[in-house]
Amino acid sequence: MAKKTSKKTTKKTASKAAGRAASGPSRSKQSYKAGDAKGKDLVIVESPSKAKTINKYLGADYVVLASIGHVRDLPSKNPKGVKAPVPGVDIERRFTPSYEVLSGKEQVIKDLKRAAKDATESGGKVWFATDLDREGEAIAWHLAEELGINAREAKRVVFTAITKSEIARAFGAPNAIDVDKVNAQQARRILDRIVGYQVSPLLWKKVARGLSAGRVQSVAVRLVVEREREIRAFVPDESWSITGYFAMDGAKSSALGASFRDYLAKTDDKGKTPTVKAINAWLSEHRSIRAELVEVGGKPFDPKLEIDEIIGKADDLTRDGIEARLQRAEAAFASADAHDLTPVVTRAAELAGLIEIESSVDEDAEGKGPAHWRRSIAGVAGDNATYSVKSVETKRTSSRPAPPFITSTLQQAASSRLGFGAQRTMRAAQSLYEGVNIPGEGPVGLITYMRTDSTNLSGDALSMAREHIQKTYGEKYLPEKPNFFKSSNKDAQEAHEAIRPTDAARTPESVAKHLKNDEAKLYRLIWERFVACQMTPAQWDSTAVLLEGGVHPKTPVVFRATGRTLVFDGFYRVSGVPTAGDELVLPKLTEGDATALFHLDPRQRFSSAPPRYTEAGLIKMLESEGIGRPSTYASIISVIQDRKYVEQLERSFHATDLGEVVTDKLLEAFPNLMDVGYTREMESELDKIEEDHLDWIDMLQRFYGPFKETLAAAEENLTHAKAEVRPAPEEYRCEKCDASLVYRFGKNGRFLSCSRYPDCDYACPCDRRGRPQKAEFVNVRCPKTGRPMTRRTGRFGPFLTTVLEDGESQDVGIILNLDKKGHVTAPSPPPLETDLPCPTCEAPLNLRDGVRGPWLGCSRFPKCRGRGKWAELDDKKKEQLEKQLAAHMAEHPIPIIETLDGDPLTDDKGKPRQNAPTIDQLVLEEDPRESAGSRETQTANA
Incomplete structure (x- = not known):
């Protein structure tokens, strides 16, 4: 208990x-x-x-x-x-x-x-x-x-x-x-506290100060890191397709070919070619169809290269293993003639009716394996090929509605459809649950509890949904019996309900004007999913057509066209029809109908690397692996970003160098703790405390004994990340002494260093792929030296630093920070050290002038976070300190940050001026010192 x-x-x-x-x-x-x-x-x-x-x-x-x-x-x-x-x-x-x-x-x-x-x-x-x-x-x-x-x-x-x-x-x-439920929460809290407070100090000693580890967050980071390495090790498979375009009216086929090629070459004002929807509309308008080559001479047409059969499987995802795999791929495809599929594809295209064939191959330096060679086959459709409809098969298919939302699926849908982060979703959901003010009614709770893993719906909820469907949409949209859904999570608490509106009669339109924008969007999502889940399935007619023919009757080729037509919208009446317009509508066809080929498109294709996790994808993975619970998904996503172990670029998670190093160290030291299966088992143990009266103290003792031994071994044996050095590619050379470069790890992540260090101190930042990053000059003048500044990126994001000469100390220059929008801000004046002792550590307190007036903080911050109580000082002391602070501020005014041409970027308070350019707008293409020197030379010569 x-x-x-x-x-x-x-x-x-x-x-x-x-x-x-x-x-x-x-x-x-x-x-x-x-x-x-x-x-x-x-x-x-x-x-x-x-x-x-x-x-x-x-x-x-x-x-x-x-x-x-x-x-x-x-x-x-x-x-x-x-x-x-x-x-x-x-x-x-x-x-x-x-x-x-x-x-x-x-x-x-x-x-x-x-x-x-x-x-x-x-x-x-x-x-x-x-x-x-x-x-x-x-x-x-x-x-x-x-x-x-x-x-x-x-x-x-x-x-x-x-x-x-x-x-x-x-x-x-x-x-x-419920004391069992309380004990489960206590066990989780203590478990997380033990891991966080005992593993984090190990990271301080072996990686860098200020890092943290977490029982669940570290496993989530591992998932992102492993996906990053899968992508890095990925070498694509190669395959080819041949798409044929056929007219139902043979007399128009030759004219259609030229017209269609012209249409495909068109671009809009943004330079984009026609979409699938637009191409389908063009084909329908011209009574034509698109089909894929599936058979040549009675044998399946499926030319492909499976890379694992050539270079072996990607079993080793260490840096050395990935490098060795990529080297094998490079060697296997060193020649353009190696593993070339174009002869097979060209022969198939000829049999299908392609004439005036031209093929080409271009080298792609960035492409891996078969993608190193970009091949194309082109020609025109000849009039010597004949085709007819071999068979037409139509089947009635149905699409069932998705279950009502649980926490994870709500977060996923809000991410993919609304662009909401998990925290943003839960804030809006919390408001909808707790109550919003509806004029004439007062505060009204609009949805059920939003932290749940059950798709269960109460009898009242089912009756409410069915009544609304019958009244609003009619009998044909109402199934005979309610739809029931089994929870995908075997540990789901079925006593809870799915997330649903409290009253189906409160339509999104009727409440939108009373809600904030995020709340209105999320309510619509929840309402539509709930009502749709109790409606009838949508009905489709799916048609498959086989076209047979070609140039040689003895070696016939077969094309397959598919399309489907929505016969009855069912639950789509509420949720909307997916991919509307992207389906190809086939004209009415019967067996034996003649068709005419007017365009053939052979195309080289490559398989895609595993996708990076989006927020929705990572939450789905956490749920499927049993990591975390509905109440923790949003905080997990938030914490791993706040710790700079992963970052979101274009809505996808990328592992940082820091995230990779920390993951490697934790895997080396705590293989059990970092194991997905072990983490899942721990979550299951916590559930058993709540549901099966498992003794929570016994559970913690079973965990702590082995953990303590592993921790002691790691303290003794784990090497420091900074001691690990890896050679860089031979083409990267030291700019000071021309020696080879190596990769080292520092407080800001991976960087390139001279292999002769400490005899040579050359160092250079590198990008995600390990390539040297040259200094990025910006149009900002250092307020201390008057020199240009460069943009750099550290653990906490981008900043500006002064360009230093060889041998100069960092103290010569200055660091400028950027705000969240990328505007330059001026440095704050140094604090005034007082004679008042810190109440926590007795070091002197610093006095600063804040937004709410003077305040006192420990001079040892961040090691000590002690604060003095300004309000409790006597008036005489306050007056004395205020005078000292005023004199100190006059001695250390906030500088105005300017461009190299003298245009001010900040105001007298150090804040960005209105309409000041962002740092992206201030990036220079070249070193301004060189361009200035060039201008001076030109002036002198003139």
Whole structure:
């Protein structure tokens, strides 16, 4: 059962609570007026917006207050004099946790205690109506602990939707706080705390300061890193297709050929050629069809090169293994004649009717394996080939609607269809769940609870959907029986419901004007999926046509054309028809009909590398592998980006050098912890604590013993990342001494260094592919030296630095930061050191002038984050320090950052000027010092 824990109320900054730090969009402070709860029941929820919605249904006999998320958590650091490996967890005493009230929540707890006392002393009850998942149960338990209420005697109510009927049902059948669910949450929190606090320091010693590891986040990074390496090791297969275009009217075929070629060559004002939809429309207009060559002389036509049969499978995804594989591919396709499929394809094209054939081959330096040689075969369709319809086969097929949303599929759909990130999706969903203000009705909860892995729908929900479908769309759109869906996750909690609207009659159109833009878009997505999932399937007529003929009757060729026509839209009536217009509509054909070839297109094709994970794809992978749970997907995605282990480029995740190095080190040290199967098993163990009464302390002990031994071995044996050196390609040479270069790892990731280091100190940044990156000059003048500046990228993103001469110290120049929009900002003036001691470490406090006025911070930041209390200083001391600060600021004014021509980029406060160009607009194509020298020479010669 949940342990009694030591309770410490502290005013020091505590760590962020696991899970949601605050529930819902509202973060407004609330205050309790003494006596308000007398003679009433007290209901405690997480957020003010949820409190407002619930209060509407409960009425005047209840007072509803919000905890504003978690109120207690494990402390972020040990008390003075205590050296425990994991703050807040006494590992030696069976993992006993010590919780403390979160900084800023002291008044919340005080108000809730006063309200609970007023309610209970006057005969009222205290109800805990926090969310229905583990985090919500844990919040309820922590609140009960603080209020002195026994968890097994507490009035705990849960509901999947904030509606009048759901609230009435929940308050009519309260339960005790689910201690098993609380224990599962405690076990996860302590497990994550152990890994984070004991593995992260190892990374500080073996990779770089400030890094972090996480039980789940590190495995998620591993997935991205492994996909990155699969892409790096990928060498494509080669295949060929021959597409034929046939006219139903043979007399027009010769004219159609020229007309079609002209049409394909057309471009729009953006330089784009016709789309598939446009080509299909052209073919339909000219009673023509497109078909693929599938058979030559009675044998399947499928010319291909499978690369693994030539160079072996990609079993070794280490850097050495990938390099060896790419070298084998390069050797296998060193000659344009190697593994050439064009003779086979050319012969097939001739038999199909292609004449005046020309073939060419171009070398692609970037292409790997067969893609190193780009081949083409072209010609015109001759009139010596005849074709007729060999067979026509039409089948009626159906498409069933998708299940209603669960957390992961909602995040995936919002990502792919709306471009929302997981955090953005969950913020909008939280608002829709907790309640939005509808004029005349007040706050209304529009959707059910948004953290769920169940596709289950209640009987009321099914009846509501069916009634709406029958009334709005008619009988033919309503199936005989409701549609039921099996959850893809075997561990799904079927007692929960899928994400759905609370009232199907509230159409997206009827509520849109009352919602914020994101909320309206997400509500439409949820509403459409819910209603569509209870509608009839869509019906298609799928047709396959075989055309037989060619040049030689003894060696016939066969083309296959396919198309489908929507016969009945079914659930598409609500969700919309996918790929509308991309389907080829075939003309009416019968066996024996003559057709005429007017265009042939042989085309070399290459298989695609595995796609990089998008947010939607990574969430899908996490779910399928059993990593994390609905409540954690968004935070996992956020954390791995915040830590700079992965970055999003064009909505796809790329592993950074830092992410790869950290993953390699963790795999070397903790193969079990980094194993996907092991992580899945740990998630299953946590589920068993909640559902099967598994002892959570025994579970932690089984984990910690082997983990402690592995950690000790890693401390002893793991080498430092900076000690590892790899040779760079021979063509990369040191610009100072012409020696070979090597790859090293530094605080900003991988870079190129002279192999003679430390005798030669040449170093150069490199791009993702390991190629040297030359300095990128920008049109910004260094305010300290007057020299040009260059753009560089570090662990925390791009910045500008002064161009230094050989042998000059970094102190000569200056670093300028960029804001989120890419504008240059001026450096802040240095802080004023005072004679006041830091309350945490006793080092001198620095005085700065902030947006809200003067403030005091430790001079040892970031090693110490102690803060002084300006408001508590006496007036005389304040006046003295303010005078010193004013003199200090006058001595160190904020510089105005300018372009090389003297145009100001920042204002006198160091902020970007209005309409200032971004750094991308300030990039120069050449070293401005060279161009300036060239201009001076030209002037002198003149």
